[in-house]
Amino acid sequence: MDGTNSLRNGPDEHGRFGIYGGRFVAETLMPLILDLEKEYRAAKVDPVYQAQIKDLATHYTGRPSPLYYAERLSQHLGGAKVWFKREELNHTGSHKINNCLGQILLAKRMGKTRIIAETGAGQHGVATATVCAKFDLPCTIFMGATDVERQMPNVLRMKMLGAEVRPVTAGAGTLKDAMNEALRDWVTNVENTYYLIGTAAGPHPYPEMVRDFQSVIGTELKEQFRELEGKLPDAVVACVGGGSNAIGTFHAFLDDPEVAIYGAEAGGHGVDVENGHAASMTGGRPGVLHGNRTYLLQDADGQILEGHSISAGLDYPGVGPEHSYLHDTKRVTYVPITDNEALEAFQLCTRMEGIIPALESAHGLAQVIKLAPTLGKDKSVVLCLSGRGDKDVESVGKYLGLLK
Amino acid sequence: MTTRIDRAFAAAKAANRPAFVTYVMGGDPDLATSQAILNALPQAGADIIELGLPFSDPMADGVAIQMGGQRALKAGQTLLGLLGMVEEFRRKDENTPIVLMGYYNPIYSFGVDRFLAAAKEAGIDGLIIVDLPAEEDNELCIPALKAGINFIRLTTPTTNDQRLPVVLENTSGFVYYVSMTGVTGAAIKSRAAVGEAVQRIKAHTDLPVAVGFGIKTAEDAAEIGKHADGIVVGTVLVEAVAKTLVDGKATDRTVAAVRDLVADIAAGVKRART
Structure with a gap:
């Protein structure tokens, strides 16, 4: 479906996705x-x-990245089959x-x-x-x-x-x-x-x-899943900071309404804590920063807030403009994941699958952990495992009290 | 109907000198001191005032103006507060044009129509919004023109002849030539190149052309002012404020430091064409 009703046609010639995007630069x-x-x-x-x-x-990145069935984790969660699109195996360790x-x-x-x-x-x-x-x-x-x-x-x-x-x-x-x-x-x-x-x-x-450069994630995933399971997945999930791995994962599925799409924002200490999170869509409103109009964390006077997340990659008060559009149109469901939920997901993945995920990707995984048990065993959820967690072992060690 | 901005440039021209445009950050270092600085500028020699609207993320500003903005925000400055400063200024000065300079988000957040009505009411004559290029004219530029407020566009060394007409199309009041590719407060590399650039712009427009970014002394003003219809000085005035502070607080020298520096540079402006 590439017709006028497609969600994959953006941006327009002014660089807009709905009202979002644009060219707000000097x-x-x-x-x-x-x-x-x-x-x-x-x-x-x-x-x-x-x-x-x-x-x-x-030959350099090592594509296609594998699509991996996380069997132990799936059994543990007791619902839908959980799959990882292994972007963390790319050269340099992320998407x-x-x-x-x-x-x-x-x-x-x-x-x-x-x-x-x-x-x-x-x-x-x-x-x-x-x-x-x-x-x-x-x-x-x-x-x-x-x-x-x-x-x-x-x-x-x-x-x-x-x-x-x-x-x-x-x-x-x-x-x-x-x-x-x-x-x-x-x-x-x-x-x-x-x-x-x-x-x-x-x-x-x-x-x-x-988005175009990252769309290889979703395109490969769709093909790999079809080859293995002969159908489309029931849900795809990715973490959203600025949102490049997420839009890369989502874009191939935007016109497949039977595929539910979830973006995990950084909920930090909780979205009720003022300036204590980086969930720009859950806790912000549209504004203009860094060249585009998009959802932003800001105070009543339009001053941008710093936000907070345990994950440095998600610690940003804005989000890519296409996500703002997909949020408004409700095609994608954006959910906040707290620091603690991400930490728990990080540990679970490490212990059950022998894969140390980046703290960013652990936010996506935390959403999978919530979602999979609510779906039947015949369903499938695919997470974009966007990065590996080697960079995080020291800071997670500190959080868990393993380091003094 | 001539505007305050038109009259200010005409008066300077009649005196055979460029107009002197001064930039100060609205609310720096605190609201009361900033008001006193603003009120003192015309007497010290400013023909036009650019009043900075502080923003948390000033992407086109150097360290001095970044710090000035942070001081203003810390002192509690808001968009409404800034408009209040202009209103207060207008009680005693009906003639000196005030141009609000800043970034778009605080205005977008406030609401464009509501802002334009309030700005007109307060006595603001023009807007310079750094992150609104010609491609985004429908956002604020066109509505401002309809509301009778000038939208002053920045042109830069990267704005070539092919692009100049696009940039100038909805520009009004004056054209602000940014003397270099860089942030506020950096150094001008070639004064001769600035003169040539002003001539290039003047071939495309009848509007006055003011030059800003990197003008720091009376001598700079005299040199650059030879070829420009106006010169803009900002960073050194914000630095002058900073130098007088003790523990971040204004002192009895703060207002005087800005006033004296403006008077000094105004002397350079006056001798630009002699």
């Missing part, structure tokens, strides 16, 4: 953003570019590499000689530093000072890959502040610099572009 950046859009349109239909992406996906490869090839096509990126958990920073090493481009990663501390293994990886990591002390020192600083750098060095945004947010065409 004039300095506007010409570049228009260039980028032109370049992306050309690349999208260029068989050489598509072949490059395909080749790198197979982020899918997007970075697509964008670095674009940056090359545009003749850019320097790459900048923001990162929260460091997964996108690592993936960016990785492709910059491979394609021999200097790169600077902006990372909130708080996140530098709680994701030290990823900081070391980025440095070893040759990236400069710039800690950002403004605000709460998390992803939002890193993005502000990256935008300031971009405005300053717009002539030679490509901003490799890591999530499906920011000014048009980034939300569309990042």
